[in-house]
Amino acid sequence: TKIFAYAIREDEQPFVKEWEKAHPEVEVEFTDKLLTPETASLAKGADGAVVYQQLDYTAETLQALADNGITKMSLRNVGIDNIDMAKAKELGFQITNVPVYSPNAIAEHAAIQAARILRQDKRMDEKMAKRDLRWAPTIGREVRDQVVGVVGTGHIGQVFMQIMEGFGAKVIAYDIFKNPKLEEKGYYVDSLDDLYKQADVISLHVPDVPANVHMINDDTIAEMKDGVVIVNVSRGPLVDTQAVVRGLDSGKVFGYVMDTYEGEVGVFNEDWQGKEFPDAHLADLIDRPNVLVTPHTAFYTTHAVRNMVVKAFDNNLALVEGNEPETPVEVK
Numbered sequence: 001t002k003i004f005a006y007a008i009r010e011d012e013q014p015f016v017k018e019w020e021k022a023h024p025e026v027e028v029e030f031t032d033k034l035l036t037p038e039t040a041s042l043a044k045g046a047d048g049a050v051v052y053q054q055l056d057y058t059a060e061t062l063q064a065l066a067d068n069g070i071t072k073m074s075l076r077n078v079g080i081d082n083i084d085m086a087k088a089k090e091l092g093f094q095i096t097n098v099p100v101y102s103p104n105a106i107a108e109h110a111a112i113q114a115a116r117i118l119r120q121d122k123r124m125d126e127k128m129a130k131r132d133l134r135w136a137p138t139i140g141r142e143v144r145d146q147v148v149g150v151v152g153t154g155h156i157g158q159v160f161m162q163i164m165e166g167f168g169a170k171v172i173a174y175d176i177f178k179n180p181k182l183e184e185k186g187y188y189v190d191s192l193d194d195l196y197k198q199a200d201v202i203s204l205h206v207p208d209v210p211a212n213v214h215m216i217n218d219d220t221i222a223e224m225k226d227g228v229v230i231v232n233v234s235r236g237p238l239v240d241t242q243a244v245v246r247g248l249d250s251g252k253v254f255g256y257v258m259d260t261y262e263g264e265v266g267v268f269n270e271d272w273q274g275k276e277f278p279d280a281h282l283a284d285l286i287d288r289p290n291v292l293v294t295p296h297t298a299f300y301t302t303h304a305v306r307n308m309v310v311k312a313f314d315n316n317l318a319l320v321e322g323n324e325p326e327t328p329v330e331v332k
């Protein structure tokens with residue numbers, strides 16, 4: 001049995017080797033290259049492929065992989081929005097993802113950044129750097145005084161709720177799929193509009209499906225409370241970023257936590273030092289004192305990365321051995 005892995009970063013290599021050691025019967029080969037029509041042949045002879053990339057898995061890419069004899073593909077991440085599913089179905093692909101590698105990684109990041117916005121930490125840091133040690137006007141808001149609205153109560157949303165409750169916040173939630181335990185405890189409001197109207201901090205934990213695209217826009221921001229904090233550690237397309245910028249400019253939006261961004265592909269996780277920065281809107285956001293930009297790193301912890309690698313290889317081995325993988329993706 002042979003498994004070929006694409007786009008293995010240096011920080012993933014120890015976990016690949018750990019898995020390989022635990023599975024001496026499996027031959028493991030990997031590259032740091034992304035899966036593209038050009039690199040598909042690298043996997044020739046393997047029984048399955050382990051992949052991760054934000055680049056689209058296009059019809060051409062899937063076709064090229066299938067032409068090299070591989071239709072068992074295991075993602076190391078959760079999001080499946082960049083796969084041409086119709087083509088995958090046509091080619092008979094079996095796909096797995098890792099939906100739960102560490103909800104805490106993402107939820108913690110969201111909570112930490114939201115709290116930093118509330119305390120105006122970036123402004124205070126900038127003052128420190130200038131040796132301006134005065135308190136005012138950089139006064140904070142306590143988390144316990146906020147109503148925190150959580151959009152999406154899957155694994156990540158639930159951990160985020162627990163953390164914010166730990167700080168003493170009042171937590172409300174919205175989801176089209178209601179979790180019975182949360183429903184029993186009365187967390188859910190009836191509509192997204194209700195959540196937007198009541199929450200001081202709004203955090204998104206929903207997938208990038210068509211119905212959610214630009215759910216944060218001029219109209220929904222207008223419904224929100226003055227001084228709202230918006231958190232997007234989920235997917236860039238959920239937010240009309242320029243609408244948030246207008247909200248920041250008017251003062252309606254107190255702060256924005258942005259770990260994911262509509263224009264992030266090809267920009268995040270690249271070194272732009274000494275080069276022309278490719279996105280003026282992004283540069284503006286990074287420079288704002290009440291915006292905390294991180295380059296899609298909410299997930300990026302040792303705990304998460306290890307699980308992403310190990311679970312993806314486990315899934316792929318199950319596929320190639322004809323067993324039921326732990327977390328199959330519905331190819332439809």
Ligand code: COI
Nearest residue numbers: 054076077078079296299
């Ligand atoms: C995912 O797991 O889908 C993520 O968003 C993290 C990924 C970019 C590594």
